[in-house]
Amino acid sequence: MRKILVTGAAGFIGYHLARRLADQGHAVDLLDNHARGVRDAALSDLARRPNVRTIEADLTEPALAERLDTDYGLIVHLAAIIGVAQVRSRPYQVLTANVAMVQTALALARRQTDLGRFLFASTSEIYAGTLQAFGIPVPTPETTPLTAGDLSEPRTTYMLSKLYGEAMCRFSGVPFTIVRFHNVYGPRMGRSHVVPQLLEKAHRLPAGAALGVASAGHRRSFCYVDDAVEYLTRMAALPACAGEVFNIGTQEPELPIGAVARVILDAVGRDNPVEPLPDTPGSPNRRAPDMGKAIAATGYRSRIDLPDGVRRTYAWYRDHVFEAVEDCAL
Numbered sequence: 173m174r175k176i177l178v179t180g181a182a183g184f185i186g187y188h189l190a191r192r193l194a195d196q197g198h199a200v201d202l203l204d205n206h207a208r209g210v211r212d213a214a215l216s217d218l219a220r221r222p223n224v225r226t227i228e229a230d231l232t233e234p235a236l237a238e239r240l241d242t243d244y245g246l247i248v249h250l251a252a253i254i255g256v257a258q259v260r261s262r263p264y265q266v267l268t269a270n271v272a273m274v275q276t277a278l279a280l281a282r283r284q285t286d287l288g289r290f291l292f293a294s295t296s297e298i299y300a301g302t303l304q305a306f307g308i309p310v311p312t313p314e315t316t317p318l319t320a321g322d323l324s325e326p327r328t329t330y331m332l333s334k335l336y337g338e339a340m341c342r343f344s345g346v347p348f349t350i351v352r353f354h355n356v357y358g359p360r361m362g363r364s365h366v367v368p369q370l371l372e373k374a375h376r377l378p379a380g381a382a383l384g385v386a387s388a389g390h391r392r393s394f395c396y397v398d399d400a401v402e403y404l405t406r407m408a409a410l411p412a413c414a415g416e417v418f419n420i421g422t423q424e425p426e427l428p429i430g431a432v433a434r435v436i437l438d439a440v441g442r443d444n445p446v447e448p449l450p451d452t453p454g455s456p457n458r459r460a461p462d463m464g465k466a467i468a469a470t471g472y473r474s475r476i477d478l479p480d481g482v483r484r485t486y487a488w489y490r491d492h493v494f495e496a497v498e499d500c501a502l
């Protein structure tokens with residue numbers, strides 16, 4: 173049993189990871205300021221477990237590092253300002269707050285007496301600048317050279333905050349592992365992502381109407397959150413993963429978004445047609461991680477296929493969001 177701090181634990185990946193760690197019997201502290209993470213029944217149930225504590229705090233405050241415990245064996249830093257809407261409306265805060273959060277989390281990590289690992293959540297967006305300037309191999313390996321994107325574009329702030337965060341981890345002196353998530357999906361992920369958005373459209377679609385799908389020909393691979401959590405927990409425990417950077421996602425299948433829409437319609441139990449809409453500006457026509465390094469290091473390969481993951485996700489969204497009696501905070 174280890175004592176573990178998960179930052180951003182009220183959010184999507186943080187909640188699922190914290191629940192898995194609590195199931196394994198670890199003592200888990202859930203830190204969040206609820207800027208985005210929802211206070212729902214699932215989080216309250218988790219917080220009531222005897223081996224779980226909640227810490228409501230703002231990680232952008234440097235003094236927080238002095239107030240928290242110093243006996244964590246593992247710190248997983250997931251807290252960040254994310255999402256296209258936030259990045260477009262508050263690019264300056266995305267840069268400054270995300271970097272401040274990494275700084276506080278690393279200052280805390282340095283005060284620990286016996287820290288095994290600091291896990292930092294980076295992103296597939298980190299490859300976006302190279303993609304725009306030079307093109308990238310797909311599936312994309314971790315060794316791909318990184319390029320800063322167009323600095324006049326608000327969206328670049330998010331990848332820059334992660335690029336800077338990765339470099340901070342490397343020179344912090346703490347034992348770190350960097351993970352670059354690619355298209356993780358599942359229950360409790362909010363509404364601003366292609367999977368819940370298409371699920372909601374399909375759920376509310378009138379009989380016979382077409383499901384409109386933007387960038388229908390663009391290819392993506394998707395990783396169900398339980399698989400992402402499995403990679404994370406293995407990487408945190410394996411000594412060979414210290415000092416390394418890994419993609420976390422699912423390499424195959426890489427499907428056109430139009431075909432993903434079909435899987436979504438099947439899960440919802442509809443046979444409406446799919447209607448391709450214009451491509452979203454800036455959306456890459458392919459994105460998939462090269463998972464060779466992560467699979468070799470962890471001995472794990474994603475197990476939950478897209479139809480299964482989409483069915484599980486739909487069941488949750490139908491019951492907790494689309495047909496919820498009270499308005500869900502998602």
Ligand SMILES: NC(=O)c1ccc[n+]([C@@H]2O[C@H](COP(=O)([O-])OP(=O)(O)OC[C@H]3O[C@@H](n4cnc5c(N)ncnc54)[C@H](O)[C@@H]3O)[C@@H](O)[C@H]2O)c1
Binds near residue numbers: 205206354
């Ligand atoms: N979901 C994905 O597919 C994906 C892809 C790439 C990268 N990531 C990265 O993984 C991490 C987790 O992503 P997620 O999808 O769970 O995001 P999320 O938005 O659901 O979770 C982030 C959490 O951080 C919290 N937070 C924000 N500011 C805070 C602050 N100042 N102090 C304390 N807590 C704060 C939010 O309230 C939220 O609960 C993020 O760092 C994100 O950049 C996720």
